[in-house]
Amino acid sequence: MSELTKSAPDEQTTPTPRVVAFRGGGFAPKPHRWIGLAVFLILLALAEIGTQTGFITSLTLPKPSDVLQTFKELYASGLLWKHLGPSLSRLAVGAALGASFGIGVGILIGLFSFIRAGLVPLVAAIFPIPKIALLPLFVIWFGIDEGSKYALIAFGTFTPTVVATYGAVDNVDRTLIRMGQSFGLTWFSIVRKIVLPGAMPGILSGLRISLAIAIILLVAAEMLGAEYGIGAYILEAGALYDLERLFVGVVILSMLGVMVSAVIGFLEKKLLRWRS
């Protein structure tokens, strides 16, 4: 304190003003729409240049342009739909079964303590099992045809959906439920009008994961005994070391994933408009 008061009269010059440096930047993600696409295109261009110049041998990576050519041929021959059609219907039926059962069981676990006590350990026991390992069992139970494929995909989407759903139900604001009770709403009304909408954000973000798992399992199921389907197509290409076709299959799967994610994004926009 004494230092301060003493030094002030000694220095006759006025202190030079300085702008206070800004130090509050960063740590705030902003959307940059085109950068994702640019990264993708740059990687593709690098692969193309590398394979054209021979820096990357054709055994290491196929030329992106050849992959595109193969895709065009697949499309022109009409085989694309022949593979994609069954795959999409398997994905749709299996994922719909698994997700709807998963959401149903998840809500029951979230609402009833007895069901929770009984089923949570069971779900925890089932979750880490690689469902592909059970495929032979599914073949015996549901037949070699579509049944076993539906079951595999449904089973694989079921467990993550259950876990996400009961977590979402647990996270519903209790004060809103108390409010419902205090206004004399029926139990069913509280579940339908407060618990379900409140759990919707968590359920939808759980579906994102479940549906990605569904695509992985779709390929696995089709690799084991299917004439048509993306998985069968990839398996065949892999067996022949036909890297162009293998990559065509992989690209189709990626696009499928992007499409599923877009559908969920659309649902989120539609159902969760109330969120800021």
Added chain:
Amino acid sequence: MDIRLSGVGHFYDEFEVMRDISLDIPSGKIVCIVGPSGCGKSTLLRIIGGLERPTKGEVLQMGDAPKGCLNPLTYIFQDFALLPWRTVSGNISLVLEDHGIKGAQAKDIIGDVLARTSLSDFAEALPRQLSGGMKQRVAIARALAVNPAVMLMDEPLSALDSQTRELLMDDLVSLWNRAPFTAVYVTHNLSEAVRLGHSIVVLSRRPGIIREIVHVDKPLAERGYSDPDLEDQQRRLWNLLRDEARAADAELLNV
């Protein structure tokens, strides 16, 4: 319809929150409950409305609720408890739907309560678009929609800034003047208590017992911002509470 509490006591496990609370809540009056933090005021309010079961004693409803009363004991919560996915009018219709009130009849009620809380222009707004004061007005409108016999208000203005609080206090006073309602008003804010309470119940720190019941005789309409009579009352209350508050502040939290 009066409410009578007789010998209400409550425990959380081994932990005594309140002891032997006996109190009459006369109809048409606002009873404020004040006390240091952790004295169980909010628990007491939850017990009065049947959201929690008291360990000892009972809460009695004296007589039947008036006709046309959909939900005799109706809460107004500190954090508003509005459904974020419903609009203002949707939030109000929520509490009518279960009573089978839909369509034109519901529209009339919603229009009426929105007009009484001057919210008519905000009927289609979502809660996230509203300020805190507006949200609490919506909650008050929702409570009015069910025509309650007793309003149970749990620190309704505590989440608001002090200017909004003044505005809402004026709103509550004018609502009461137009149609006197019965209310139990829990608060830690003594100036709210002296502005709105016909009687003020002072609770001690945990375990909460009634230390004193102070009556404020001045009519609600005549009580204003920084009224000297009220300041006196408030000082008296603070003298009662100061030591309790200090001791409560120094306690370790176990609940």
